[in-house]
Amino acid sequence: MQEKRLRYENLVNAYNSWLYRYAYWLCGEKATSEDLVQETYLRAWRFLDSLKDEKAAKSWLTTILRRENARRFERKQLAYSEIELDSLPSEREDFDTRPEVLALRNALRLLPKKYREPLVLQVLEGFSLEEIANIFDLPRNTVATRLHRARQKLRKHLNGEEQLVQVNELP
């Protein structure tokens, strides 16, 4: 039991910041992000014995958090119209406030989720293509295509060549 608790504490200390940021870009709300992190770790504690390789811990926790987010929508039965798109990162005090970064933050908010999610994993936490492919259960080439398009869309949006538009999405 003591050994399990030590493992658990190490996981919390090592990855809670990453999980919070990822949750924030999934749901766009501080309070919900905290809840998602808490629920993720509660589930991780219950199934900690199934984590055999510590090197896989970050991917394992990320996968749990994605599922918790999906369950959140299932529990609440959120409809398209109930998703508060404007709530996606809007708390300016949390951000670098340089104009180019603010413009990017807005562009990221408009970027379709299927492009934004792998980009968050790669840029913010350095996940490899293979790790992202495993988390999303997608072929590696599909992930590569999405990352390519994500950067291309952001670049064109910032250069005024192509405007990203708001779309309602399910989780």
Next chain:
Amino acid sequence: MNCLEFRQQILVDPYTKFGPAENHLSQCERCQDFANEIKNLDANIYQALNVSVPEGLGAKVHLKQSLSEQNNPHKPQLWLALAASLMAVAVFMYQLVAPSAVQPNPTSAIVSLVNQLAEPVIAHVNHKSHDFYAVDHQPISNTDLQSVLSGLSAEIGTKISVENVLYAAICPVDGTRATHLIVKDGSDKYTVVLIPDHAPSKAFEIDDELWRGYISPHPAGAIAVLAAATDNHAVARIKEINDQYIQSFYLSAER
């Protein structure tokens, strides 16, 4: 490696390190500018994504876990007992109410167990669902549908109108060639996967976080009928639809 290939690679991973890209970068000034632009873009993306984390979040996680353990020391046992009771009642009720709905054999009651086939089927539809449910698909042509079905020597019964088939493809599922269809029924959409060369002994209920439905024995294999878990209306009708589709899809006699 030419400029186009290099730029495609750099957009996938600006920090890629492999020989051909490095060689091209050292020789092409325009691609050096492009690589710098994308690296700068990534640095700004990082800043934009890097929100501050609430103070004491780790401590809160530890506290919640400790309280959870203290407040519910017997929760797992209670949960298991409750689940077992519900399962027994569900099986009993099913046998009373619909003993032959899924299969004539009364011993084949639907149970909430996921058989070995469920995992690859769900993995496949999860992978594909990104494309299917993101947009409204138009019905496919009769020629396309027949082409797909004939690839598996499968046929479609008269209870399902060809106009309601939104998608049809031959897909690899668990090492075999399965027929994957999306069928519209009113406003609901159902995923149907016909899997030859698998013979489940009885019907299994799928209660996945993203999918609800059944995998059932079929005259020449197995059939999975699934609805998206978030689609309440479709899920409410899944039993009825499953029974209907089992009758409607079949594999032709020569198989």
